Amino acid sequence: MRTVSPADSPTRERILDAADRLLARYGFRKTTMDDLASEAGIGKGTTYLHFSSKGEVALGTIDRMVARLIERLEAIAAESAPAPERLRRMLLLRVMHRFDHAQPHSQSLDEVLTTLRPALLARRERYFRDEAARIAQVIRDGVREGRLRAADPAGAAHTLITATNALLPYSLSVEELGRRRDVESRAERLIDLLFAGLCAPASTRSQARSFAKPHLAQRRILK
């Protein structure tokens, strides 16, 4: 194998397209490299000019899914909306983008996970770092705008990644996560909480303590 493909060569894309279709339809084990090559309309050997193994092809489809997510995150980051709004949408997107991709691949994902767990785990670290970098950038924007506070934007970004990871279809399969709208609403509640926090602001706290204006104590409430 040489794998000297130009990273986004048309042939490489065709292989990944074919893999997406076959993995969704037959799963990882039942998909053979012969099937894959003929579905992509190329010879089997050619596949090995672009990927070093069958596992790398499967992981390649996930790499591409995340690469597309990163593109969408960067697009949101580049918008002119206030940083908190961009950040909110980016966090929601990282959950739903994966959910929507996992939906048709539910069967193959389980297989890939049991077969390529260590390799996928290592990549997840990379994925998370890449996402965290984009999120940290927007947090910095928000701090500059005075709309967000974070002493360590990079660390905060990583923590936000951790917090939203519970809603990702990694080992919790798609069926276990539940219906799309439920995942979405859980993600929204979580993100709301991450933004607002639980602690009552100092001013509110003293008001509530004195029982002066108890109804004001819940003005900036948490849904």
Add this chain to the structure above:
Amino acid sequence: MRTVSPADSPTRERILDAADRLLARYGFRKTTMDDLASEAGIGKGTTYLHFSSKGEVALGTIDRMVARLIERLEAIAAESAPAPERLRRMLLLRVMHRFDHAQPHSQSLDEVLTTLRPALLARRERYFRDEAARIAQVIRDGVREGRLRAADPAGAAHTLITATNALLPYSLSVEELGRRRDVESRAERLIDLLFAGLCAPASTRSQARSFAKPHLAQRRILK
């Protein structure tokens, strides 16, 4: 089978103790019901007076682990410390209690998960509801004290459960979670963020916007 055991009969406890030892040492599949009975010092049939199946015994050990967690959570909830401090410790405990239990059972947990996934999933819902109830109570305390804000304490409790679930050894095995102190520090950072939130308080925001006292804008900062 009748399973008419008084919920915490000495025999039932002995069976669970034996199961804990054998599952940790040999895993789920290699542990036979004969082994279990002789380790517990009873006849095999007796086991079936307390548990309806082998799977129920394994799930029973997890039930007990969570029951002990609930006890510890209630103990913290009953303390006289301020609600935010109690809540913080409860959230950290729900992560670390599970980690410490999963550590010696890493092998058997994987097996139980692949064999009894649906049953365990259903129980997880119950576990989370039980934990959420205790957490919601403390949130209510905090709201009453004016130290926390939450329009819907029960919903907030469930969201806090979701947020910290990413650090639980459910499908992410113990090795994948990393070293104990790393898990602990990640949990602490996450909990800090959940309490403080990302949004700058209104007063701080306006200060930062006007660039009047930029150093004050980060007074209540996020580690």
Add this chain to the structure above:
DNA sequence: AACTGACCAGAATACCAATCCAGTCATTCG
């Protein structure tokens, strides 16, 4: 030089026999 598909070794499957073990229940024990 880019691509192909026939080829090979090792992995997966199919099959059967032998073994094991979860769960039952007639019997024993206290």
Add this chain to the structure above:
DNA sequence: CGAATGACTGGATTGGTATTCTGGTCAGTT
């Protein structure tokens, strides 16, 4: 008499073997 037991059974698991399948290679073709 009810609680406890362990011999018993059938369905599942294992082991051994023959056969097929398929991931990966590379000599040859375009």
